[in-house]
Amino acid sequence: MARKSHVSTIVNGEPIEFLCDPPQTLLEVLREELQLTGTKEGCGTGDCGACTITLDGRLACACLVLAVEAEGRSIGTVEGIASGEHLHPLQKKFLEEAALQCGVCTPGLLVAAKALLDRNPQPTEQEVRYALAGNLCRCTGYDKVVRAVLDAAVEIGGESP
Amino acid sequence: MATIFFPKSFQAQTGGIDQVEVEALDIRGVFRALEARFPALGDRLRGGIAVAIDGEIVNDPLLEPVGPDSQIHFLPPISGG
Amino acid sequence: MSEPRKFHSVGTRPIRHDGLDKVTGRARFGADLSLPGMLYGKVLRSSHAHAHIRRIDPRPALQLEGVRAVITSADRPEIPSEHGTGGEGGPVDFRDLSRNVLARDKVLYHGHPVAAVAATNPRIAEEALGRIEVDYEILRPVLDVEAAMAPDAPLLHDDLYTRGVDPRPETPSNVAARIVIERGDTEKGFAEADVVIEREYRTETVHQGYIEPHAAVASTAEDGQSVLWCCTQGPFLVRSFCSKVLQLPISQIKVIPSEIGGGFGGKTTVYVEPLAILLSRRAGRPVKLVMDREEVFRATGPTSATSIRVRMGARKDGTIAAVKVRLVYAAGAFPGSPVVPGAMTMLAPYQLENVRIEGYDVVVNKPKTNAYRAPGSSMAAFAAESALDEIAQELALDPLELRLRNAVRTGSQAVYGPTFKAIGFVETLEAARNHPHYRAPLAPNQGRGVACGFWFNAGMQSTAAVNLTEDGSAVVVSGCPDIGGSRVSLALMAAEELGIPVERVRPVVADTETIGYNDVTGGSRVTFATGMAVIEATRDVVRQLCKRAALIWEVPVEQVEWREGEAHCRNGEAKDPLSLREIVRQAVRTGGPISGQASLTARGAGPGFGTHICDTEIDPDTGRVQVVRYTAVQDVGKAVHPSYVEGQLQGGVAQGIGWALNEEFVYDENGVLLNAGFLDYRIPVASDLPMIDTVLVEVPNPSHPHGVRGVGEVPIVPPLAAVANALFRATGVRFYRVPMSPPRVLEGLQSRK
Ligand code: FES
Ligand code: FES
Numbered sequence: 001m002a003r004k005s006h007v008s009t010i011v012n013g014e015p016i017e018f019l020c021d022p023p024q025t026l027l028e029v030l031r032e033e034l035q036l037t038g039t040k041e042g043c044g045t046g047d048c049g050a051c052t053i054t055l056d057g058r059l060a061c062a063c064l065v066l067a068v069e070a071e072g073r074s075i076g077t078v079e080g081i082a083s084g085e086h087l088h089p090l091q092k093k094f095l096e097e098a099a100l101q102c103g104v105c106t107p108g109l110l111v112a113a114k115a116l117l118d119r120n121p122q123p124t125e126q127e128v129r130y131a132l133a134g135n136l137c138r139c140t141g142y143d144k145v146v147r148a149v150l151d152a153a154v155e156i157g158g159e160s161p
Numbered sequence: 162m163a164t165i166f167f168p169k170s171f172q173a174q175t176g177g178i179d180q181v182e183v184e185a186l187d188i189r190g191v192f193r194a195l196e197a198r199f200p201a202l203g204d205r206l207r208g209g210i211a212v213a214i215d216g217e218i219v220n221d222p223l224l225e226p227v228g229p230d231s232q233i234h235f236l237p238p239i240s241g242g
Numbered sequence: 243m244s245e246p247r248k249f250h251s252v253g254t255r256p257i258r259h260d261g262l263d264k265v266t267g268r269a270r271f272g273a274d275l276s277l278p279g280m281l282y283g284k285v286l287r288s289s290h291a292h293a294h295i296r297r298i299d300p301r302p303a304l305q306l307e308g309v310r311a312v313i314t315s316a317d318r319p320e321i322p323s324e325h326g327t328g329g330e331g332g333p334v335d336f337r338d339l340s341r342n343v344l345a346r347d348k349v350l351y352h353g354h355p356v357a358a359v360a361a362t363n364p365r366i367a368e369e370a371l372g373r374i375e376v377d378y379e380i381l382r383p384v385l386d387v388e389a390a391m392a393p394d395a396p397l398l399h400d401d402l403y404t405r406g407v408d409p410r411p412e413t414p415s416n417v418a419a420r421i422v423i424e425r426g427d428t429e430k431g432f433a434e435a436d437v438v439i440e441r442e443y444r445t446e447t448v449h450q451g452y453i454e455p456h457a458a459v460a461s462t463a464e465d466g467q468s469v470l471w472c473c474t475q476g477p478f479l480v481r482s483f484c485s486k487v488l489q490l491p492i493s494q495i496k497v498i499p500s501e502i503g504g505g506f507g508g509k510t511t512v513y514v515e516p517l518a519i520l521l522s523r524r525a526g527r528p529v530k531l532v533m534d535r536e537e538v539f540r541a542t543g544p545t546s547a548t549s550i551r552v553r554m555g556a557r558k559d560g561t562i563a564a565v566k567v568r569l570v571y572a573a574g575a576f577p578g579s580p581v582v583p584g585a586m587t588m589l590a591p592y593q594l595e596n597v598r599i600e601g602y603d604v605v606v607n608k609p610k611t612n613a614y615r616a617p618g619s620s621m622a623a624f625a626a627e628s629a630l631d632e633i634a635q636e637l638a639l640d641p642l643e644l645r646l647r648n649a650v651r652t653g654s655q656a657v658y659g660p661t662f663k664a665i666g667f668v669e670t671l672e673a674a675r676n677h678p679h680y681r682a683p684l685a686p687n688q689g690r691g692v693a694c695g696f697w698f699n700a701g702m703q704s705t706a707a708v709n710l711t712e713d714g715s716a717v718v719v720s721g722c723p724d725i726g727g728s729r730v731s732l733a734l735m736a737a738e739e740l741g742i743p744v745e746r747v748r749p750v751v752a753d754t755e756t757i758g759y760n761d762v763t764g765g766s767r768v769t770f771a772t773g774m775a776v777i778e779a780t781r782d783v784v785r786q787l788c789k790r791a792a793l794i795w796e797v798p799v800e801q802v803e804w805r806e807g808e809a810h811c812r813n814g815e816a817k818d819p820l821s822l823r824e825i826v827r828q829a830v831r832t833g834g835p836i837s838g839q840a841s842l843t844a845r846g847a848g849p850g851f852g853t854h855i856c857d858t859e860i861d862p863d864t865g866r867v868q869v870v871r872y873t874a875v876q877d878v879g880k881a882v883h884p885s886y887v888e889g890q891l892q893g894g895v896a897q898g899i900g901w902a903l904n905e906e907f908v909y910d911e912n913g914v915l916l917n918a919g920f921l922d923y924r925i926p927v928a929s930d931l932p933m934i935d936t937v938l939v940e941v942p943n944p945s946h947p948h949g950v951r952g953v954g955e956v957p958i959v960p961p962l963a964a965v966a967n968a969l970f971r972a973t974g975v976r977f978y979r980v981p982m983s984p985p986r987v988l989e990g991l992q993s994r995k
Pocket of ligand 2: 101105139504
């Protein structure tokens with residue numbers, strides 16, 4: 001058997017080390033080795049966005065990244081969106097506005113929406129729709145998702161001076 | 162007397178009759194009366210069907226009460242996605 | 243329900259109890275469980291759409307290091323033909339089910355499972371699949387539903403004789419069944435009609451497209467009991483289907499439902515579940531078996547491709563004089579397309595005197611279809627509602643007016659037989675006509691269409707339990723997986739009856755050994771039927787609370803009344819009310835813990851009707867159609883949690899728009915699916931859709947204590963025709979075939995010139 005590779009990363013702010021087989025995707029390692037199952041697999045081919053994470057702050061599909069590529073990089077997943085006990089405004093708005101039905105797309109949508117608001121704090125409806133176009137949701141028709149993101153933007157805008 | 166309506170697919174067993182009246186308190190009574198009159202219907206009445214009793218659909222019925230003026234239709238079982 | 247009841251919890255919009263776990267990534271779905279020592283399973287699938295299996299040799303795979311088990315159908319009992327009730331309530335033949343799970347001597351579609359392996363990691367399992375030797379004798383496949391009916395078509399099953407024709411045919415064919423619904427005299431009706439049209443419609447195979455692939459984790463204990471964790475709409479159904487397929491007693495199987503990432507009917511049968519159990523029994527280790535997306539598309543139940551012919555006649559005043567329909571539905575590899583509900587629902591919104599609907603269930607070399615939201619209805623409504631639009635056009639009548647003139651009302655006879663009790667179809671038509679959307683101005687290249695839809699809604703069997711805790715809150719236990727907010731709805735109904743805030747009610751979904759039997763989450767039945775069980779169980783609890791209060795007060799129980807979460811004494815003595823908390827605190831001395839349970843077969847599911855308005859805009863250069871505004875009006879009985887009711891409407895509409903404009907399975911002539919991924923099987927993304935406005939009409943269902951009727955199915959019924967009708971009004975071109983994808987639309991536009 002091929003030798004395992006040793007990888008050092010930062011996941012949601014915490015240093016993490018793991019061993020992996022060279023062909024393993026980052027998605028598989030997050031889910032099966034690190035038990036961070038919040039990141040979902042909907043397709044494995046980069047088409048659904050259920051596995052959306054951030055890699056050094058940029059959005060990526062974890063299913064398209066090899067685990068060994070995470071060496072020395074910083075990974076952000078849905079598990080890291082809330083700070084401690086405090087939900088992120090996006091999470092709050094998703095709950096208040098029923099922006100999830102089955103909820104399997106929700107982790108990816110939250111990570112993608114947060115990345116959008118981090119770089120564009122006051123997006124238009126159209127900007128939200130285009131920013132989330134890589135995240136499939138089959139349950140909601142996106143109406144309540146888009147509204148939740150727009151309302152979260154307003155709430156975040158209201159908080160900062 | 163409750164009125165029982167037969168769909169086309171039952172009429173081979175009822176000799177072309179499309180409705181009958183029976184005296185019964187519940188669906189079991191209806192089925193017994195029907196089977197006595199149309200023995201060939203027996204198999205069809207033993208599962209895998211639904212009835213509408215006065216517009217309410219019930220899958221696999223037996224003990225549902227039947228009123229004196231009830232209208233009963235046979236349907237295939239229905240559920241959905 | 244004589245006068246409208248005032249509710250304090252039902253009809254509000256609290257945060258769902260399971261929401262926190264879902265926005266933080268804690269919620270565990272089908273593929274999220276890992277067990278110590280767990281193996282990974284993979285399925286070997288047929289590389290041909292139609293072939294005899296001459297021989298399978300699994301031995302080379304077993305020699306690979308890390309492989310712990312390989313199974314083929316030789317490892318499974320052959321089971322006889324036996325009809326039972328399927329997940330969608332329709333009939334299922336367990337022999338077919340068993341052969342669909344794992345092919346026996348014949349493969350019937352590309353992707354049909356032929357073997358499965360379990361290994362220490364997924365990559366070894368994958369490699370092992372390549373080592374299994376299968377010797378096929380390739381047969382000619384048949385894919386098109388009309389072609390499959392031809393006398394010289396290749397036969398899928400040499401023992402399939404058409405049911406529903408008299409006398410029974412002497413030769414087998416691909417036509418599994420024929421059904422007829424008939425009333426009045428259509429020839430006489432057509433003779434009286436002032437306008438008659440005759441049209442043919444086609445729809446393609448489409449998939450439910452849930453984002454979470456099927457997944458199961460099975461482990462087997464030394465006593466032979468297998469515990470299965472899986473994502474399903476019906477844990478009890480999975481238990482009974484696995485028990486049939488594997489010929490194991492029910493008691494040897496326990497099913498724990500995970501959170502479920504969408505189903506829409508597609509998770510009302512078994513695929514990987516029995517294989518995971520069998521592998522775990524073989525290997526003596528837990529086994530995780532997860533489908534990838536390609537497998538989901540190639541081998542799980544989509545819904546039927548159809549071919550539909552409609553002849554419709556109407557009088558000048560707009561009343562429909564006669565309708566004659568021929569429906570042909572592709573069932574996939576085994577009989578059981580949704581042609582029956584298609585035939586029953588297609589014209590259900592209208593009062594018809596003369597009608598004849600003939601339906602055919604036809605097998606083809608594609609995966610066996612499974613339920614998809616209002617099974618069979620969307621395609622039938624595409625045809626019926628498009629034809630009605632043409633009639634309205636010919637008679638120069640407003641399309642909503644035409645429908646109003648023919649609409650069923652309370653007391654009308656449904657085309658499938660019975661008379662309707664309280665229904666709200668007319669109310670939806672009127673609400674649509676009065677909606678500002680209906681009169682809003684349109685821009686160039688835009689058009690507006692309307693269409694209606696119907697679904698029966700299901701009742702079936704449910705069990706629920708309500709347990710009071712020591713601090714006076716309540717736990718509501720049901721056995722129906724929550725696919726889109728049903729837990730919070732059940733909690734709201736319990737809170738309503740108990741008179742306590744919904745935050746003090748915890749709803750949970752239990753496994754098959756913790757709660758009594760429940761039919762599937764499907765058919766829009768959970769909030770209705772399981773809701774009824776929850777209400778009954780809660781009322782039982784309230785009765786006990788009153789009894790306990792009576793004991794504490796030393797008064798007859800008749801003098802105790804339950805109001806707003808407290809027991810009140812009515813015997814004139816000034817006694818302070820006893821709160822639920824207080825009664826529970828004293829429970830140990832008055833008879834012990836308080837809990838209630840109810841099991842029932844729910845009857846009286848109220849039928850649902852919807853009316854949709856759709857504006858489309860066409861890009862004349864590319865043929866691309868964009869839906870720019872959409873309003874869905876529906877009679878929802880009573881909206882228990884209006885946000886999730888709106889969500890059901892919006893989600894159904896989005897699926898319907900995808901079906902109308904983009905989605906279709908594309909096969910090559912060998913029966914290989916060419917677009918088995920989300921890149922090429924394109925479901926709507928956020929930038930494809932507008933906001934979807936909803937109007938909730940509430941005509942209470944008299945058979946439910948809170949007036950509830952199912953809501954989830956109806957919204958996928960009208961969109962195909964609503965989009966086609968809008969497109970016609972934008973372009974003057976009528977499309978008889980979905981999807982109305984850019985190339986087809988361009989072709990249509992060019993034919994206009
Ligand atoms: S799982 Fe990575 S994009 Fe779908
Ligand atoms: S909520 Fe189910 S896929 Fe988005």
